[in-house]
Amino acid sequence: xxxxxxLNLNKKxxxxxxxxxxxxxxxxxIIFGIDGFKSESVTDINVHDTYFVIANYHFILLFGISIFxxxxxxxxxxxxxxxxxxxxxxxxxxxxxxxxxxxxSTIVDSFxxxxxxxxxxxxxxxGEMEHKIENNENNFGLITSVIYIIQIVLLIFLAYCGxxxxxxxxxxxx
Numbered sequence: 001x002x003x004x005x006x007l008n009l010n011k012k013x014x015x016x017x018x019x020x021x022x023x024x025x026x027x028x029x030i031i032f033g034i035d036g037f038k039s040e041s042v043t044d045i046n047v048h049d050t051y052f053v054i055a056n057y058h059f060i061l062l063f064g065i066s067i068f069x070x071x072x073x074x075x076x077x078x079x080x081x082x083x084x085x086x087x088x089x090x091x092x093x094x095x096x097x098x099x100x101x102x103x104x105s106t107i108v109d110s111f112x113x114x115x116x117x118x119x120x121x122x123x124x125x126x127g128e129m130e131h132k133i134e135n136n137e138n139n140f141g142l143i144t145s146v147i148y149i150i151q152i153v154l155l156i157f158l159a160y161c162g163x164x165x166x167x168x169x170x171x172x173x174x
Contacts, residue, residue, distance in 0.1 A: 013085040020071050024064040031063070032056055047114065062100055069093040081164035091161055098154045105147040112140030 028036055035041045036056045043059065045052040072090040081087055 010085075013083075016071075016075070016086070017089070020068055023071075024067050027067065028060050028063060032060070036060065047111070050114065065093055065096045065100060069097050076161070081161070081168050084165065084169055087161060087165040087168075091158060091165070094154055094158045094161065098151050098158070101147055101151045101154070105144050105151075108140055108144050108147065112144065 032041075037060075039055075039057070041056045043054050043056060045054065068089065072086055072093060075086045076083070076090050079086065
């Protein structure tokens with residue numbers, strides 16, 4: 001491969017990267033509006049008597065990493081893991097998506113504890129010290145299990161992607 005072809009390949013990768021960033025910014029602008037990019041903008045979730053206040057940049061990061069993962073997954077699968085830069089962007093976005101899924105699972109676990117009544121404080125006026133915690137039926141355990149399965153699939157895909165990238169990179173070097 002000549003130097004000019006290598007330079008065009010790098011320009012193409014930069015165009016793909018900039019195009020994906022612009023796509024993320026446009027979609028975030030459509031979803032959250034201009035206020036979504038301000039640092040003090042938050043989303044309030046009211047559950048019973050509890051407010052969960054989450055900054056919008058968390059949603060923007062989740063949305064952006066998901067779009068990067070989807071775009072580069074399609075690119076890498078179409079090119080059969082031959083493009084090193086696309087593989088590296090996919091590996092980084094897979095790692096970040098797995099970390100974000102871990103954070104989402106902790107949030108779902110806290111919702112499950114909130115709805116199941118796990119924190120029961122006995123009243124002081126009763127002489128009885130034992131209180132049974134009643135297990136209410138909710139689907140948060142199922143959601144948490146699905147998130148863990150998604151994380152396992154992402155990590156298996158990450159290992160496969162790293163293996164294929166290493167094989168293709170070694171073939172190019174030789």
